[in-house]
Amino acid sequence: MYRFLLTPRWLGILALALAAATVMVLLGNWQLDRYHGRTAVNERIDAGLRMDPVPLREALPAPTGGPGTVGPPPAQERTFIRVTVTGRYDTDNVVLVRGRTVESRVGFEVVTPLVLADGTAVLVDRGWIPPAPGGAIAQPEVPPAPAGEVTVEGRIHASESGDAKVARRDGVLESRRVSVPQLAGELPYPVHGAYVLLDEQTPAADPVFKAVTIGHTNNWQNLGYVVQWWIFAAMTLFGYGWVARREARRLAGVVDERPRDRAADPETQAAS
Structure with a gap:
Protein backbone atom coordinates (compact mmCIF):
# COMPACT_ATOMS: atom_id res chain seq x y z
CA MET A 1 0.00 0.00 0.00
CA TYR A 2 2.87 2.34 0.79
CA ARG A 3 5.32 1.09 -1.83
CA PHE A 4 4.94 4.39 -3.68
CA LEU A 5 7.03 5.95 -0.90
CA LEU A 6 10.09 4.24 -2.47
CA THR A 7 9.66 6.08 -5.77
CA PRO A 8 12.18 8.86 -6.52
CA ARG A 9 9.50 11.53 -6.18
CA TRP A 10 8.45 10.50 -2.69
CA LEU A 11 12.01 9.81 -1.57
CA GLY A 12 12.82 13.37 -2.62
CA ILE A 13 9.86 14.70 -0.62
CA LEU A 14 11.01 12.68 2.41
CA ALA A 15 14.56 14.00 2.10
CA LEU A 16 13.26 17.57 1.88
CA ALA A 17 11.02 17.09 4.92
CA LEU A 18 13.84 15.54 6.96
CA ALA A 19 16.23 18.32 5.96
CA ALA A 20 13.73 21.03 6.88
CA ALA A 21 12.93 19.36 10.21
CA THR A 22 16.64 18.97 11.00
CA VAL A 23 17.30 22.65 10.34
CA MET A 24 14.38 23.61 12.57
CA VAL A 25 15.60 21.36 15.38
CA LEU A 26 19.09 22.87 15.11
CA LEU A 27 17.62 26.38 15.23
CA GLY A 28 15.71 25.35 18.34
CA ASN A 29 18.91 24.01 19.91
CA TRP A 30 20.68 27.29 19.10
CA GLN A 31 17.93 29.27 20.80
CA LEU A 32 18.13 26.87 23.75
CA ASP A 33 21.85 27.64 24.10
CA ARG A 34 21.03 31.36 24.02
CA TYR A 35 18.36 30.82 26.67
CA HIS A 36 20.88 29.12 28.98
CA GLY A 37 23.47 31.84 28.31
CA ARG A 38 21.04 34.66 29.04
CA THR A 39 19.76 32.87 32.12
CA ALA A 40 23.33 32.67 33.42
CA VAL A 41 23.74 36.43 32.84
CA ASN A 42 20.55 37.16 34.77
CA GLU A 43 21.71 34.95 37.61
CA ARG A 44 25.04 36.83 37.77
CA ILE A 45 23.19 40.16 37.84
CA ASP A 46 21.02 39.01 40.75
CA ALA A 47 23.98 37.50 42.60
CA GLY A 48 25.91 40.76 42.21
CA LEU A 49 23.14 42.71 43.89
CA ARG A 50 23.11 40.37 46.89
CA MET A 51 26.83 39.99 47.49
CA ASP A 52 29.15 42.08 49.63
CA PRO A 53 31.67 44.14 47.63
CA VAL A 54 35.15 42.73 47.09
CA PRO A 55 38.35 44.67 46.29
CA LEU A 56 38.65 45.60 42.63
CA PRO A 203 32.02 61.25 49.91
CA ALA A 204 28.44 60.96 48.67
CA ALA A 205 27.62 61.59 45.03
CA ASP A 206 25.59 64.61 43.95
CA PRO A 207 21.85 63.78 44.16
CA VAL A 208 21.28 64.95 40.57
CA PHE A 209 22.77 61.65 39.38
CA LYS A 210 20.39 58.75 38.81
CA ALA A 211 21.86 55.29 39.28
CA VAL A 212 22.18 53.25 36.10
CA THR A 213 20.52 49.87 36.51
CA ILE A 214 21.51 46.67 34.72
CA GLY A 215 18.51 45.28 32.88
CA HIS A 216 17.86 41.56 32.77
CA THR A 217 18.07 39.85 29.42
CA ASN A 218 14.84 38.54 27.91
CA ASN A 219 15.68 34.86 28.19
CA TRP A 220 12.04 33.78 28.02
CA GLN A 221 11.83 35.07 24.47
CA ASN A 222 14.56 32.61 23.51
CA LEU A 223 12.69 29.80 25.24
CA GLY A 224 9.61 30.71 23.22
CA TYR A 225 11.65 30.44 20.02
CA VAL A 226 12.86 26.99 21.11
CA VAL A 227 9.28 25.74 21.42
CA GLN A 228 8.32 27.43 18.16
CA TRP A 229 11.10 25.84 16.09
CA TRP A 230 10.56 22.38 17.57
CA ILE A 231 6.81 22.58 16.91
CA PHE A 232 7.54 23.56 13.30
CA ALA A 233 9.84 20.53 12.99
CA ALA A 234 7.14 18.22 14.34
CA MET A 235 4.52 19.76 12.05
CA THR A 236 6.79 19.21 9.04
CA LEU A 237 7.12 15.50 9.78
CA PHE A 238 3.44 15.19 10.63
CA GLY A 239 2.56 16.93 7.37
CA TYR A 240 4.66 14.46 5.40
CA GLY A 241 2.92 11.53 7.09
CA TRP A 242 -0.52 13.02 6.52
CA VAL A 243 0.10 13.63 2.82
CA ALA A 244 1.57 10.12 2.41
CA ARG A 245 -1.48 8.53 4.07
CA ARG A 246 -3.83 10.54 1.91
CA GLU A 247 -1.96 9.40 -1.22
CA ALA A 248 -2.07 5.78 -0.07
CA ARG A 249 -5.84 5.93 0.45
CA ARG A 250 -6.28 7.51 -2.99
CA LEU A 251 -4.26 4.75 -4.66
CA ALA A 252 -6.27 2.13 -2.77
CA GLY A 253 -9.53 3.64 -4.02
CA VAL A 254 -10.73 4.53 -0.54
CA VAL A 255 -13.33 7.28 -0.65
CA ASP A 256 -13.99 9.30 2.46
CA GLU A 257 -17.66 9.08 3.39
CA ARG A 258 -18.95 12.45 4.44
CA PRO A 259 -22.31 13.15 6.07
CA ARG A 260 -24.94 14.06 3.47
CA ASP A 261 -26.71 17.38 3.70
CA ARG A 262 -30.29 16.10 3.63
CA ALA A 263 -31.65 19.61 3.11
CA ALA A 264 -29.75 19.80 -0.17
CA ASP A 265 -30.70 16.24 -1.26
CA PRO A 266 -32.92 16.40 -4.42
CA GLU A 267 -35.00 13.40 -3.20
CA THR A 268 -35.61 15.12 0.11
CA GLN A 269 -36.60 18.35 -1.65
CA ALA A 270 -39.00 16.47 -3.97
CA ALA A 271 -40.65 14.69 -1.07
CA SER A 272 -41.24 17.96 0.70
Missing part, protein backbone atom coordinates in the same frame (compact mmCIF):
# COMPACT_ATOMS: atom_id res chain seq x y z
CA ARG A 57 41.77 43.44 42.20
CA GLU A 58 39.77 40.29 43.03
CA ALA A 59 37.48 40.92 40.08
CA LEU A 60 39.60 42.71 37.51
CA PRO A 61 43.29 42.23 36.66
CA ALA A 62 45.42 45.37 36.74
CA PRO A 63 46.67 46.80 33.43
CA THR A 64 50.39 46.33 32.86
CA GLY A 65 50.99 48.47 29.77
CA GLY A 66 51.77 52.12 29.34
CA PRO A 67 49.51 55.18 29.04
CA GLY A 68 46.49 54.65 26.81
CA THR A 69 46.62 50.85 27.05
CA VAL A 70 43.90 48.58 28.43
CA GLY A 71 44.16 45.74 30.91
CA PRO A 72 42.64 42.28 30.50
CA PRO A 73 38.83 42.05 30.51
CA PRO A 74 37.16 40.38 33.49
CA ALA A 75 36.40 36.68 33.41
CA GLN A 76 32.79 36.11 32.37
CA GLU A 77 31.80 34.89 35.84
CA ARG A 78 33.24 38.06 37.40
CA THR A 79 31.06 40.51 35.49
CA PHE A 80 28.32 42.25 37.51
CA ILE A 81 29.91 41.45 40.88
CA ARG A 82 30.16 44.30 43.37
CA VAL A 83 33.58 45.80 44.01
CA THR A 84 35.11 48.55 46.10
CA VAL A 85 38.03 50.75 45.04
CA THR A 86 39.67 53.94 46.30
CA GLY A 87 41.33 56.65 44.23
CA ARG A 88 41.03 60.20 42.94
CA TYR A 89 38.74 61.32 40.14
CA ASP A 90 40.43 62.82 37.07
CA THR A 91 38.03 65.71 36.42
CA ASP A 92 40.02 66.83 33.39
CA ASN A 93 38.93 63.76 31.44
CA VAL A 94 35.22 63.41 32.14
CA VAL A 95 33.38 61.47 29.42
CA LEU A 96 29.77 62.21 28.47
CA VAL A 97 28.03 59.16 27.01
CA ARG A 98 25.09 60.56 25.06
CA GLY A 99 21.80 59.00 23.98
CA ARG A 100 21.27 57.02 27.21
CA THR A 101 17.75 56.42 28.48
CA VAL A 102 16.60 56.31 32.10
CA GLU A 103 12.92 56.33 33.06
CA SER A 104 11.99 56.99 29.41
CA ARG A 105 14.13 60.14 29.28
CA VAL A 106 17.17 60.53 27.03
CA GLY A 107 20.25 62.07 28.55
CA PHE A 108 23.88 61.43 29.39
CA GLU A 109 25.82 58.99 31.53
CA VAL A 110 28.85 60.61 33.13
CA VAL A 111 31.98 58.43 33.11
CA THR A 112 34.99 59.67 35.07
CA PRO A 113 38.39 57.97 35.40
CA LEU A 114 39.29 57.06 38.97
CA VAL A 115 43.08 57.13 39.27
CA LEU A 116 44.42 54.60 41.77
CA ALA A 117 47.52 54.78 43.97
CA ASP A 118 49.54 52.67 41.50
CA GLY A 119 48.94 55.16 38.68
CA THR A 120 46.41 53.03 36.80
CA ALA A 121 42.78 54.06 36.41
CA VAL A 122 39.36 52.49 36.26
CA LEU A 123 36.44 54.15 34.50
CA VAL A 124 33.50 54.86 36.83
CA ASP A 125 30.00 55.46 35.49
CA ARG A 126 28.82 57.97 38.09
CA GLY A 127 25.22 57.89 36.85
CA TRP A 128 22.74 59.50 34.49
CA ILE A 129 21.87 63.18 34.22
CA PRO A 130 19.38 64.96 31.93
CA PRO A 131 20.54 67.12 29.03
CA ALA A 132 20.62 70.88 29.19
CA PRO A 133 17.56 72.72 27.84
CA GLY A 134 17.64 72.69 24.06
CA GLY A 135 17.49 69.01 23.12
CA ALA A 136 18.58 65.48 23.96
CA ILE A 137 22.20 66.11 22.94
CA ALA A 138 22.60 69.50 24.60
CA GLN A 139 25.60 69.14 26.92
CA PRO A 140 24.55 69.21 30.57
CA GLU A 141 26.24 71.01 33.41
CA VAL A 142 28.04 68.12 35.12
CA PRO A 143 28.19 68.29 38.92
CA PRO A 144 31.83 68.34 40.03
CA ALA A 145 33.35 65.13 41.31
CA PRO A 146 34.56 65.13 44.92
CA ALA A 147 38.10 66.41 45.34
CA GLY A 148 40.65 64.24 47.08
CA GLU A 149 40.39 60.55 47.87
CA VAL A 150 37.12 58.82 47.00
CA THR A 151 35.91 55.29 47.79
CA VAL A 152 33.57 53.79 45.22
CA GLU A 153 31.31 50.77 45.44
CA GLY A 154 29.75 49.46 42.27
CA ARG A 155 29.30 46.63 39.82
CA ILE A 156 31.78 45.47 37.20
CA HIS A 157 30.47 45.98 33.66
CA ALA A 158 32.22 44.69 30.55
CA SER A 159 33.28 47.17 27.89
CA GLU A 160 30.51 47.97 25.42
CA SER A 161 30.74 47.30 21.69
CA GLY A 162 29.16 49.11 18.76
CA ASP A 163 29.69 52.63 17.44
CA ALA A 164 32.18 53.98 19.97
CA LYS A 165 33.86 56.91 18.26
CA VAL A 166 35.25 59.36 20.80
CA ALA A 167 35.43 63.10 20.12
CA ARG A 168 35.85 66.30 22.10
CA ARG A 169 33.00 68.79 22.03
CA ASP A 170 33.56 72.05 23.81
CA GLY A 171 36.59 70.48 25.44
CA VAL A 172 34.67 67.50 26.85
CA LEU A 173 35.04 63.90 25.67
CA GLU A 174 31.84 62.42 24.19
CA SER A 175 30.89 58.98 22.93
CA ARG A 176 27.86 56.83 22.26
CA ARG A 177 29.25 53.79 24.10
CA VAL A 178 31.38 53.03 27.13
CA SER A 179 34.04 51.36 25.02
CA VAL A 180 37.02 51.04 27.33
CA PRO A 181 39.64 50.52 24.56
CA GLN A 182 38.42 53.58 22.63
CA LEU A 183 38.27 55.80 25.71
CA ALA A 184 41.64 54.58 27.02
CA GLY A 185 43.30 55.93 23.89
CA GLU A 186 42.32 59.43 25.03
CA LEU A 187 43.71 59.05 28.56
CA PRO A 188 47.24 59.54 29.95
CA TYR A 189 47.44 56.34 32.01
CA PRO A 190 46.77 52.60 31.68
CA VAL A 191 43.11 51.69 32.15
CA HIS A 192 41.45 48.59 33.58
CA GLY A 193 39.66 46.38 31.04
CA ALA A 194 36.11 47.02 32.31
CA TYR A 195 34.24 49.85 33.98
CA VAL A 196 32.35 50.23 37.25
CA LEU A 197 28.68 51.21 37.56
CA LEU A 198 28.52 53.35 40.69
CA ASP A 199 26.20 52.24 43.50
CA GLU A 200 27.63 54.14 46.47
CA GLN A 201 30.39 56.64 46.98
CA THR A 202 32.24 58.23 49.89
